[in-house]
Amino acid sequence: MTKILYSIIAIFSFQIVFGQDSLVKIDMLDSNWIIPENAIFENFDNKKTLLLKGKRATVRNLQFTNGTIEVDIYANFARSFAGITFRKQNDDMEEVYMRMHKSAQVDAIQYTPIFNNESNWQLYREYQAQVTFKNKGWNTLRIEVNNKSVEVFVNNQKTMTIDNLRTGHHTGEIGLFALFSNRFSNFRVTPKDVVDKTGSDPDTLSDPSIIKKWEITKANPYKAEELDFEKFSNEKFMTVETEISGLLPISKYVKKTSSGNFEQNTDDFIVASTTIHTNEEETKLFSFDYSDKIIVYLNGKIYFEGNNSFRAKGMQYTGHMGINTNKLYLPLKKGINRIHCVVIDKANGWGLMAKLESYVLQR
Structure with a gap:
């Protein structure tokens, strides 16, 4: 009472x-x-x-x-x-x-x-x-x-x-x-009452090569030995949008199976996918970054695996992200190509950012 x-x-x-x-x-x-x-x-x-x-x-x-x-x-x-x-x-x-x-x-x-x-x-x-x-x-x-x-x-x-x-x-x-x-x-x-501020709208400033939409799955517990391309590529995907920088804050759209306990969380993963249509065989430059870990597939084949976790490269390593940090030259076939990114996270920020640009081989 x-x-x-x-x-x-x-x-x-x-x-x-x-x-x-x-x-x-x-x-x-x-x-x-x-x-x-x-x-x-x-x-x-x-x-x-x-x-x-x-x-x-x-x-x-x-x-x-x-x-x-x-x-x-x-x-x-x-x-x-x-x-x-x-x-x-x-x-x-x-x-x-x-x-x-x-x-x-x-x-x-x-x-x-x-x-x-x-x-x-x-x-x-x-x-x-x-x-x-x-x-x-x-x-x-x-x-x-x-x-x-x-x-x-x-x-x-x-x-x-x-x-x-x-x-x-x-x-x-x-x-x-x-x-x-x-x-x-x-x-x-x-x-207090809000005071309007003038200035440029950041939403109007954008690099056209940035991937602004991804198809993503729900969160699943990550066990390396159980990861199966055929299984996860056939999961249900939903369309989500990035921030203007290209950053996809994954936790905004997906609730982890283990959350709120910082480094005491277990690893979870989602799969983020994008489709590329080409009229002929060509090479594209895929620039990207991620948190915490990633496996990148093109048309079902692994092209990159990496670890950008907090303290993964020393006690002072923060694992901050920059879209030009990692680069892959992807050989695209004529027709439909699919990139699948398995993004794995434990704590401190679950993210992905990428852009895709034409690449001409210099002879």
């Missing part, structure tokens, strides 16, 4: 005070938050705090569209991640987080969309920045959300601009994220 009463009070409070351009502080109290079992509310450093040990916490009964979200995060140089989630709808959301153990490094702060409960930071290398954090006391993370764009501040210093939020959500829940253990306090929100 007490919990129900707290919830009613919380809802009523937000309805009364949560107006445009009005700052609302959301205290670290059980009545205001939905938290995982191992999280703890406690007084620390003369503040009401939430100690979040992995997973996410969500503000109760609150939808957020545009405005400012701020939180104080206690200095912590053990390996950990601490940040803000927003526009959350089910298992999709936007996420900005600090990596205080990476202070002063180029990837100290990152943005990722979460699709089907999976992080995708490997796919968006452009959305990370160098930040030097305080090594004692509290660091303040602030995000200013304006329609599709976000400006990110740490201790009142602007660190990064996100110019194209990826989930496509216009509104949703807000909350906090921690991987391993971090302490939060002084969470506040200021809703």
